[in-house]
Amino acid sequence: MERALPYEWIPPEPGGPIHELHLWPHRSLPKRGFAGFIAGTFVLLLVPLYPALGSPVLWGLLPFLMGTLWLLYWAIQRSYRDGEVLEELRIWPDNVRLERHSRRDATQEWEANPHWVLVALHQTGGPVANYVTLRGAGREVEIGAFLSDDERVDLYGELTRYLPIRE
Template sequence: MPYEWMTPPPGDDAPSAELHLWPYRSLPRKGMAVFLGITLGLIAMPLLAVVGSPVLWGLLPFLAIAIFGVWWAIERSYSDGSVLEELRLWPDRVALTRHNPRSPRQDWEANPYWVDIRLHPKGGPVEEYLTLKGNGREVELGAFLVAEERKALHADLSDRLRALTSRP
């Protein structure tokens, strides 16, 4: 699952629990290199017919542009997928930080006693839309996760928040 509960190191202001969420990667970097190599080979295969003729030099720039375009699109996808959401739970506060690839970091904090975890089955931008509401704002959590993962996260987070707020 593309989320993980971390055990923070002990300290004076260390959170009780910390959750990291990130988008799933279906194509690792090594797979990207293999894909680009195969694509280059398949695109270059028709060029074998024109090796040694001036036509080759006319076609090579288009081959280079096509390979560069595929590489750029995959790199852009990797950059867009570098989103990281960090949810930290303390007895007196809940903090969510979202690190975006090309925009400023977004922060949200609320008192755990007043945080409402909502799972919207319909009506959100994605199925089983998960939000946290508190401190006058409603923020999304894990919109890049699949519906089953958001359901599991909702149950897990509800249990952890309930345990956190029921401490004496």
Template sequence: MQLWPYRSLPKRGFAGFVGGTAALIALPLLVMLGTPVMWVLLPFLAAAVAAIWWALARSYRDGEVLERLEISPERLRLTRRERGRPDRVWEANPFWVELHLHEGERPVPGYLTLRGAGREVELGAFLPEEERRAIAEELQRLLARSGRQ
């Protein structure tokens, strides 16, 4: 099973959004062409477009997360990959793993964790609550099939 954050704005849409924003911001400058007011406004409008570009690019970098869960009868392995960080790996015997779907607002609603081998790890914190609940049901079924009753 592989989990990653949802991207509502694809890369092509990213460039289109920033380009459209720049074009809309430039419209008022057309009226000011050739006046000293244009040179006063230009740095602020350019800074606004640069800030939008930076914020969206940062959002993309922060969202480059991949969680891979492998289940076999002998072992359960969760690997979390994030840009600029070493992989974090957690392994346990699936027979002893406990799956918890925490109710309430604990970091996120429907917080999903796996406990085993002396540690508790979160799973899919970046996903919507409905998807975490669906994953919990699927994992419960897979863990039962791997030898747990």
């Protein structure tokens, strides 16, 4: 079974780049699953309240249980917002451009001549295993740092079809 990768190659359009790649962080809990998880947690939090119905203990427990539910909701929503990252790699015959869009930071950009761009896979020594970088125009930039180790190896293989490999 082939796994779905959190990136895709966009078909070329007339006048656009000859190759375009979009990368994003993997989401193990989709939005629909998130709603079900919160609903299920709410139902489970009601279980200890059932015996307390009609007694003053209910009003002692209710704020803590609902506060727990709210905190869980807030934490997962924060995780979604922090994970809103998109990297776009565009390759033209005379230019390569990498843009990283993040909700929290300004857009980061890098450009170089594709003839001089080198793709490298650092199996060790980087901030993560199988660290993929692009080098050109006097800079070395990472690509797909939020991907898993195996996904970065797959990405490296696909990038080497379009850009030179650094030994």
